[in-house]
Each structure stands twice: as structure tokens, then as C-alpha cells.
Amino acid sequence: MDNGIYTENLTKKYGAVYGLHGLNLQVSAGTVLGLLGPNGAGKTTTVNILTTLLKPDGGSAWVGGFNVARHPLQVRRRIGVSGQETAVEPLLTGAENLELFGRLHRLSRRHARGRAQELLDTFDLTAAAGRLARTYSGGMRRRLDLAISLIKRPSILFLDEPTTGLDPRSRTATWDLIRELVGSGVTLLLTTQYLEEADQLADLIAVVDQGRLIAEGTVEELKTRTSDDRIEIVLRDHELLPLAATILDRFATSEAVVTRSERRIAVMAPHKPGLLTQVLREMDAAAIELEDVELRRPTLDDVFFTLTGRPMDVKAQHEMATVE
Amino acid sequence: MKPNTIIDGAAASDGEKQVVAGRHRSTRSHHVTRGWAGPGKLEGITPVTFFVDVYLLTRRLLMRMPHQPDLIVYSIVQPAIFTLAMVYLFGKAIALPGGADYTDFVIAGLLAQTVVMGAASATSGGIAFELSQKTIDRLRTLPLSRLSILAGCTNAGVIRAFITVFVTTVCGLVAGWRAQAGLGNALLAFVILLLFGLAMSWVGALIGVSVSNPEVAAGAGTVWLFPVMYLSNALTPVSAMPGWLQPVAGWNPLSAVTTACRQLFGNPTAFGVENIWPADHPILASVSWSLAIMLVTVPLTVWKFVRRTSR
16 A cells, blocks of 8 residues: 655646646655645645646646546545645634544544543643634634644644644644654655754655745755855945945855845855855945855755745845845 | 647647657656556546545635634524514515415525525535645645545535534524425425535536636626516515516526425415416426536636636
8 A cells, every 4th residue: 555645747736826836746655745835836726636626737647546536535535634734613612623533534433532631641732622713812713723634543644734833832832743743654745934844854855936946855955056155244234235245246146135234244155165255355345344254054044045035035036126 | 728748748648658668768758658557637536436535625725614613603694683573573564375384485595595695695606716825726726636635625615514504494484484295395394405405506617717816706606596486476576567577587596496495395385477387396397407507617717717816
């Protein structure tokens, strides 16, 4: 029995716009694929097609050995899904939610109740089990949602931005829970906008942009895609930003990303000894005072930037647009 | 619904094996073998699992009710006021042919009307609300048929309508109305009301999946009800209407249901239109209307629901 996920040339159009443009993915059984991309890259569309919620306009997809379009019920029997927005019954208690979805997964009443108890324990919700879900905090609701998706012990799990909107503490807690799950051998497709999250949880990362796969590999492999270092400087005076950007440009292999509000300029530059010293000397010669300087090895952010020519962070994109 | 063949590009329904063998033989042939093991889209859903699912999905909606006390109060107060107003205020103003008592006449009409209004508006609003929530997506990733999800909503609508039926019955009894043709017949009348309520609930469901949001559903779910309710013999005898409207009212399903209930309750019927089939066979007409309405609305609602949610 193969619990992998495969897509071939998956295409989805929204009117004239491609949500997915020939996406090929492969998640081997028992591994974690992090689907990484900015808002609107097609991550949720991919998850929705693979979980039988959405019909693709072209291409095929197999989940757990079944074609999602031909055997949606067989697919549904094998998957657990936790969507981007939590989907719990607000007017039922946490325990009632779990029991209801357990029984809809054809667990017997007794089995559903036992499993609910187990999951409430695991997800630290026992104290809130008898409270209506609408009184839960965002983090609790997210945990309940995750617990519901695990009620049938699915062999294949889809988590669409599982920590979006969570505070840092809940995020780390959720990561720990996901790591435990992965340890038990499920196949996981995880979408995220957070590079750190993909870095933390995924065996392999697929970078998507505008409905296409633009890179795939382990975190380390992707990082070597760009051998350049990243240089960031913070100026004391924001009026000198354009001049500083011109200077940096001479050393850079990428266009400078200027974050005006933070008086920050970031560029990618060749990994070469003495380069930073040279940059600092030139800044000094131009009488540009620096508040902070940073040189570091590339991150996945930089990989995304190298691949697309755009920063992944939506905020940074916006800043860039206003500078231009 | 789009045919599945689109998914595999050029592959015809029986061509998947060949296409797959040609294009990605080594990596995926085993998936295809599994994929072909099942007979079709309903694999694994049996009548038993279907009814269990419908029961659970109905209960899902009913379990919310204790947490919405305002809704319960409303569904008790509204029919009580309406029944008492009809009996004590309008009753004196409406003269029935043959001088029959208006209270005896109107309760069956109020029950039929209540079930129509309650079921249709509860379900149209309920489904439109469900469609605006995320839980529906979770249900759609479970191994359930789409029909069972919708049936849960329509059942919950009927059950909510029957709260008002119960209140109307009690108010009628307080006002002196009695079922005079025996308990068995009276129960049959309620079965007919239940069946008709279910049909109206599916009409509400069709409206619910057709409108863009819950606010529209609140209006669209009830606006068509007024002509249906007033162009019937539920509250007034048809003989009081203009001649050309009388056949319309006579063939109105609500008139048939009302007359069937009056007959089974042993109340004055005073249909008012002579020589039309529903007037002579109200019970058969009620059942036929209910089934015919569902025959149209059930598949249409499922089709619209699938089309709307999967694109």
C-alpha cells in the first residue's frame, strides 16, 4: 500500500488566471513535504485538489494510490485535513466536536469517545473538553482542528498553513505536535509561508510561485542553489539610502532590497573574503554612517529571492514597491 | 458536472490504464492498479452507512439548538401569537360556507402553513449559512456522500419546523380545536405534514445553495411563500376568491395538504372548488405533490451544491 502523494501537470484556472500551472509534485510515503510559497502561489489550491474539495481543470493527482478525481471517497478515507482556517463546530464542545467527526469517520460510539479523550489529552485540551468551541482561543481552536484531523489516524495528512495566526509559543507547541506525528510514519504535505517552519518540519521543500514548481530539494540543497552571501546594512540617515544602494549595487549579484522604514538595504553578494571590508570602506568614503552591518549565509528567503527575483515576504515586496 | 475524463487530459474513462502505462509506467502503475480496484464513486457507501451519516449530520445541527435559546423562544412565541391572533381576531370576521366554526377550520391550515414556512426558511437560511462556514469543507473531506450532508440540513429544518407545529397544535387545543376522527387519523395527518415539510425543506435547500449569501437567503427563502400561503384554502375558503384564481388555489399543494389534514382531523373541509382531483383525493394528492417536489429539488440541489463547492 502506497501512502504517497503524486501530481502530474496539475492545472487549475480561475477565469483567465492560472491558480496552478502544470504542477508536478511527489511526496513519498512517510515523508514530509513543505510546500513553500508566498500568498497566492497556489498552495491552498493544491491542497484543495488533493483533498477532493476542488476539481482540477487539467492533469492528474494520486493520493494513497487513488486518483483523486476518480475515487474521491477512497482518498477521503485515508486522509486527514486541517485547513488554513479552523473548521470546528462553534456550538459544540471540544469533546462533542471530536466525537462527531470520529463517528462520521465510522468509528463506533465507544471507540470515538475513547479516541476523543486520547486526543484531548495529547492536545492539552482536557480542561476545556466540556466548553463550547466558540469560547476557545485561537491557539486552542487550532489544536482542536488538528486533533479532529487525526481522529481516524490518517496515513496521509494535509496541513494548510497550520500555524498562521498563532502566537510564537503556540507555534512552537504545534511544531512539536507535528514532529511527533511525523515520527509515527504519516505522509505529510504541509504548506507554509514561513521558511522557518518548512526548515523545522519538512524533509523536502517544494517552492511554488504563481502556480508552478520553481525548486525542489532538501533545505541544504536549496541553500546551495545560491552560493552567495547576504549583506544587510542599516543606515543612520534614510536620505542616504539611494546613494548607499548604488554603492552596494557594485558588489551585488542581486538587486538591492530597500526597506525604507527600517533604513535597511539587503543584497546578495559573492562569498569572497574581504568583500565586507571593501563595502565598509566605500561607505566610509561616501560619508555614510552605518548603524548595523550583517553578513550571513543564505536562508530560504534568499533562495526564493534568487529564484524569482522577488522577496517572499509580502511586507518586503510592498516596501520595495513604494521605494520604486 | 464535468466528466472525469478531463482530469486525465485525453484519457477516456476506460483508457486510464493505457495512458498511465505509456506515460509513467515504472513509478505509478501500482497506484493505478489500486485505483481500479474499486467499482465507482460510491464505493464503500451502503444504505446503512448512508442513513447513519444522515442521522449524525442531522444531530450535528440539532445539537446546536440548546445553545441558541433565543432561537427556541422565537420558534415558540411566533406560532403561538399567530395561532391565537387567527383564532381570536380574524376568526370572527371570516364567515365559512355552511356556518362551520372557524377555529375548527383554520388549525389544519395553520399547521400546514407553519410547516411550509418553518421548514423552507429554516433550511434555506441554514444551508446558506453552512456554505459560508469552513465546517462544510471539513465535511466534504470525509468519506460521506454529498447527499447525506444536504439531507442532514433538510432534516434539521423539518425538525425545527415541527417545534412550531407542536406549539400551534397546543394553542389550537387551548382554543377549543379537536381532532375528531380518531388518534390514528390524526397521526396520519402529522405524517403527511412531515412529508410535505420535508419537500418544502428541499425547496429551501435549493434556494440556499442558489443564493450568494445568508442575508439573501433570509429574503429569498420566504418571499415565494406568501403567494403559496395566501393562494390556498389554508386560512380562508377558496370560494371567497375571484373565480379565475380558484383553480390556482385548488391545485396549490398547500391546499391539498390542508384539506387532507382537515379530513383526517374530522374538521370542516369547505374546499370551495368543485370537481378537481386534489379536492376529491387530498391525501393522495398531498403525498404525490410532496414526492414530485422532492423528485425535482433533491437532484437539483445536490447538483448545484457540488457545482458550487468544487470549483
